[in-house]
Amino acid sequence: MIVAEGLTKDFRIAERRPGLLGSLSTLLTREYRTVHAVDGISFALRAGSKTAYIGANGAGKSTTIKMLTGIMTPTSGRCLVNGVEPYRHRRENARAIGVVFGQRSQLWWDLSVPDSFRILRRIYAIPDAVYERNLALYRELLDIDALGTTPVRQLSLGQRMRAEIAASLLHDPKVVFWDEPTIGLDMVLKEAVRELVNRANAELGTTVLLTSHDLSDIAAICDDALVVDGGRVVHEGTLTELLGRADRRSVVFDHRGGPGPLDAARGVEAGLPGATATVTPEGRIRVDYPAASLTSRQVLGFLLDRFELTDCYAPEPDLETVLRQIYRGGVPAARNGGGA
Amino acid sequence: MRRPDLRPGGYLPFATSGLQSLLQYRSTFLITGITAAAGAAVTVFLWRAVYADGSGPGPGGFTPASITTYLVVAQVLAVVHTNRVDDEVAAEVYRGDIAVTLVRPLSYPLVRFAACLPVIGANAVLVGVPLLVLFAALVPLTAPRPVDVLLFLPSAALSVLIAFCVNLLTGMAGFVTTNTWGVRMAKQGVVAFFAGQMVPLALLPGPLHALAMVLPFRAMADGPLTLLLGRYEGTAGAAAVLGHQLAWGAGLVLLCAALWRAAVSRLEVLGG
Numbered sequence: 065m066i067v068a069e070g071l072t073k074d075f076r077i078a079e080r081r082p083g084l085l086g087s088l089s090t091l092l093t094r095e096y097r098t099v100h101a102v103d104g105i106s107f108a109l110r111a112g113s114k115t116a117y118i119g120a121n122g123a124g125k126s127t128t129i130k131m132l133t134g135i136m137t138p139t140s141g142r143c144l145v146n147g148v149e150p151y152r153h154r155r156e157n158a159r160a161i162g163v164v165f166g167q168r169s170q171l172w173w174d175l176s177v178p179d180s181f182r183i184l185r186r187i188y189a190i191p192d193a194v195y196e197r198n199l200a201l202y203r204e205l206l207d208i209d210a211l212g213t214t215p216v217r218q219l220s221l222g223q224r225m226r227a228e229i230a231a232s233l234l235h236d237p238k239v240v241f242w243d244e245p246t247i248g249l250d251m252v253l254k255e256a257v258r259e260l261v262n263r264a265n266a267e268l269g270t271t272v273l274l275t276s277h278d279l280s281d282i283a284a285i286c287d288d289a290l291v292v293d294g295g296r297v298v299h300e301g302t303l304t305e306l307l308g309r310a311d312r313r314s315v316v317f318d319h320r321g322g323p324g325p326l327d328a329a330r331g332v333e334a335g336l337p338g339a340t341a342t343v344t345p346e347g348r349i350r351v352d353y354p355a356a357s358l359t360s361r362q363v364l365g366f367l368l369d370r371f372e373l374t375d376c377y378a379p380e381p382d383l384e385t386v387l388r389q390i391y392r393g394g395v396p397a398a399r400n401g402g403g404a
Numbered sequence: 405m406r407r408p409d410l411r412p413g414g415y416l417p418f419a420t421s422g423l424q425s426l427l428q429y430r431s432t433f434l435i436t437g438i439t440a441a442a443g444a445a446v447t448v449f450l451w452r453a454v455y456a457d458g459s460g461p462g463p464g465g466f467t468p469a470s471i472t473t474y475l476v477v478a479q480v481l482a483v484v485h486t487n488r489v490d491d492e493v494a495a496e497v498y499r500g501d502i503a504v505t506l507v508r509p510l511s512y513p514l515v516r517f518a519a520c521l522p523v524i525g526a527n528a529v530l531v532g533v534p535l536l537v538l539f540a541a542l543v544p545l546t547a548p549r550p551v552d553v554l555l556f557l558p559s560a561a562l563s564v565l566i567a568f569c570v571n572l573l574t575g576m577a578g579f580v581t582t583n584t585w586g587v588r589m590a591k592q593g594v595v596a597f598f599a600g601q602m603v604p605l606a607l608l609p610g611p612l613h614a615l616a617m618v619l620p621f622r623a624m625a626d627g628p629l630t631l632l633l634g635r636y637e638g639t640a641g642a643a644a645v646l647g648h649q650l651a652w653g654a655g656l657v658l659l660c661a662a663l664w665r666a667a668v669s670r671l672e673v674l675g676g
Contacts, residue, residue, distance in 0.1 A: 135503045136672065137671075158506075158510075161507070168504055174421075175424055183418075186416065187417065
C-alpha cells in the first residue's frame with residue numbers, strides 16, 4: 065500500500081554566520097549547506113496495517129509524510145501510495161488519503177466545524193450515506209456537536225484537533241497520514257480517537273501511518289513500527305518485534321526464607337555476571353540482565369536453584385527504553401519482517 | 405498521465421466560504437473604500453486642474469468630464485482587481501500553509517480563483533459602486549453610449565482574469581524570495597502606471613506609449629476604458645482592444661499553469 069524505494073530529500077540551507085558582521089557578510093557571499101532530511105530510506109507497508117513512524121526529532125518523519133502526501137517531490141528515489149506516485153499525481157493521490165498535520169489546521173479558520181465538513185463533503189463528493197454514517201460516528205465518539213457554530217479560530221487546541229481528526233476520515237480514505245494527531249487531547253478523547261481509527265481500520269481496512277511522540281498512542285493504535293534514525297530505517301516490523309530487540313531483560317521475584325532482600329540481591333549479582341539486582345519499594349527483587357550474555361533459562365534456573373520463589377514475573381521491555389537504546393546507537397541497523 | 409477531474413463542484417465551496425469569511429471582517433471594506441476614494445480624489449483633481457481652462461478637447465482628446473470618468477472608473481477597476489491573491493499565495497508559500505491545500509484533490513490556482521471571486525464581488529458592490537456614486541455626485545462624468553457599456557462589460561470581465569493572473573504570478577514570488585512585500589509593492593507600481601490609473605495611456609510620450617500598448621497591464625484599465633468612453637476607431641478598433649485582452653488573458657493563464665507546475669515541484673515545506 066505504501067512503498068518507499070531509496071527515498072531521499074535534501075534541503076539546501078543558507079548558512080548564516082553569527083552576529084551583525086556575519087549577517088552583513090551573507091549579503092555578499094552566501095554559503096549553502098545540504099541537509100539530508102531523508103537519506104535513501106526504503107520500506108513497504110501492507111494495506112490495512114497500522115504503523116507507527118518513529119524517530120527522534122529531526123529524523124525526517126514530517127518530510128517523508130510530505131512526500132507521501134504529494135506536497136514535496138523527492139530529490140531522488142521514489143514512493144508509491146496505493147500504486148500512485150503522490151507528487152506526480154497529487155490530486156489523484158489526494159482523493160485516496162486523509163491527513164492530519166498536528167501543527168497546521170486544515171479547517172477553514174473563519175468557519176464553524178459543521179461548515180468545514182460541508183465543504184469537505186463537496187470537495188470529495190462524499191455520498192450522503194457515508195457522510196451521515198461518519199457524522200453519527202463522530203457525534204458518538206468525539207462529541208463533535210459540542211463544537212457548535214464557533215469559528216475554528218476560536219476553538220481550543222483540543223477541540224480543534226478533534227475536528228481535524230474527524231475531517232481526515234470524513235471521506236473514508238484508503239490511507240490516513242497522521243502527523244502528531246493527539247496533541248492537546250485529554251485521556252478520554254485520546255481513547256475515543258483510538259477507538260475511531262481502530263474501527264475505520266477494522267471496518268474499512270484503512271491503512272494508518274502515524275507519527276507521535278506519545279508512546280502510549282503508538283502502543284494503543286499501532287501494530288507495526290517503522291523506526292528511523294539518522295535518516296535510515298533501523299526497524300521495520302511489528303511493535304512486538306521492536307520490543308523484543310531490547311538488549312536487557314528483567315525478572316522480578318519474591319521469595320520465602322533464606323537471606324534478606326539486600327543479601328539476596330548481592331547474591332544474584334555475584335552468581336549472574338553482568339546482571340544488576342535491586343530491591344523494589346515493595347521488598348521484591350528486580351534483576352536486570354543483558355540479553356546477549358545471559359539467557360532467560362540461565363537466569364530463571366539460577367533463581368529457582370537458589371531461592372524458594374513465591375512470585376515471579378518478567379515485565380515486557382517498554383517502548384521508551386528500546387527507543388532510547390536505538391537512538392543512542394545501542395541496537396545495530398537491521399531489518400525484520402517484510403522489507404522492500 | 406491520468407487527468408484528475410476538474411468538476412466545479414469541488415471549487416464552489418471555496419467561493420461561498422470565502423464570502424462567509426469576508427462578511428466577518430466588515431471594517432476592511434470601509435478602509436479599502438476610504439483609501440480608494442482618497443487615491444481617486446488626488447488624481448481626479450490633479451488632472452481636472454490640467455484640463456480646467458480648455459474649451460473643447462484637451463491633450464489626448466479628453467474633455468474635463470471624460471478624463472474624470474477615465475480616472476474614476478480606472479480607480480473602481482483597481483478596487484475590483486484588489487483580490488488579495490498576491491498576499492495570500494505569498495503568505496501561504498512562505499508559511500508553508502500551502503501544504504494544507506495541496507493535500508486536497510484540487511488544483512491550487514483554481515482554488516485561489518474560486519476563493520477570490522467573492523472578494524471581487526464584494527469589492528465591486530461594497531466599495532466600487534459607492535465610489536462611483538460619490539464621484540458622480542461631486543464632479544460631472546461622461547455618460548457612456550449603451551453600445552460602449554455592452555463592450556465594456558466583457559472587457560472588464562477579462563481585466564478581472566488578467567488581474568488574477570498577475571496577482572497569482574506576484575504571489576508565486578514567495579517560492580523564490582521571502583521579501584514578497586517588496587515584490588508586491590513593485591507590482592502595484594508597475595500596474596498602476598502601465599494600466600493607466602495614474603496617467604491615461606494616451607498622454608504618455610511615444611516610446612513609453614508604445615510599450616504600454618503592448619504590455620498586459622493595459623488590459624486592466626486603459627483597455628476597458630477605451631471601450632467605455634468610445635475612444636476607438638470603428639469595429640476594428642474595438643476588436644483590437646478585446647483581442648489584446650484575450651491574447652494576454654490566454655497567454656497569462658498558460659504562463660501561470662506552466663510556472664505553477666515548475667514551482668510546486670520545487671516546493672520545500674520545512675517544519676511542522
